[in-house]
Amino acid sequence: MKTYIRIVYLTLGLVMSASTAGAGDFDGTRPLLIAVNRVMECTPADGCREVTPASVQLPQFLRIDFAKKAILPGRAADNFPPSAIERTEIVDGKLILQGAEDGYEKMRDGLGWTMAISAESGQVVLTASGDQVAFVVFGAALPQ
Numbered sequence: 001m002k003t004y005i006r007i008v009y010l011t012l013g014l015v016m017s018a019s020t021a022g023a024g025d026f027d028g029t030r031p032l033l034i035a036v037n038r039v040m041e042c043t044p045a046d047g048c049r050e051v052t053p054a055s056v057q058l059p060q061f062l063r064i065d066f067a068k069k070a071i072l073p074g075r076a077a078d079n080f081p082p083s084a085i086e087r088t089e090i091v092d093g094k095l096i097l098q099g100a101e102d103g104y105e106k107m108r109d110g111l112g113w114t115m116a117i118s119a120e121s122g123q124v125v126l127t128a129s130g131d132q133v134a135f136v137v138f139g140a141a142l143p144q
Helices: 002-020
Strands: 032-043 047-051 061-065 070-073 087-091 094-101 111-118 123-130 133-143
Antiparallel strands (some): 032 061, 087 094, 094 111, 111 123, 123 133
């Protein structure tokens, strides 16, 4: 229970810090730490439902390393491969990142993704879609 409370306080702190950060903090020049707050999984058969990050193999925290053009797990203990950032652009006050993942070998699980980070607040929306599935992830970014 104490760990859960710490995560809640850390997430709230990240949201509050992100909302007071400067616009230059979210322009792709500084590394970011993303706290994943909510994950929605959508399929044609079942509609959309909230799921845990772990159930869709997403770390609770993500690091964005713009120098390496990669999204990495936020903690070294999280064993997730990096995601390559293939495109970066600033559009209407949002930093937009895009990429595509092949997934696991011998599985048809590839998907494309787009992440939008508000330059004003640091709020994050990540969308990803593949065959008959889509994900919407909400979070908050904190400059590092």
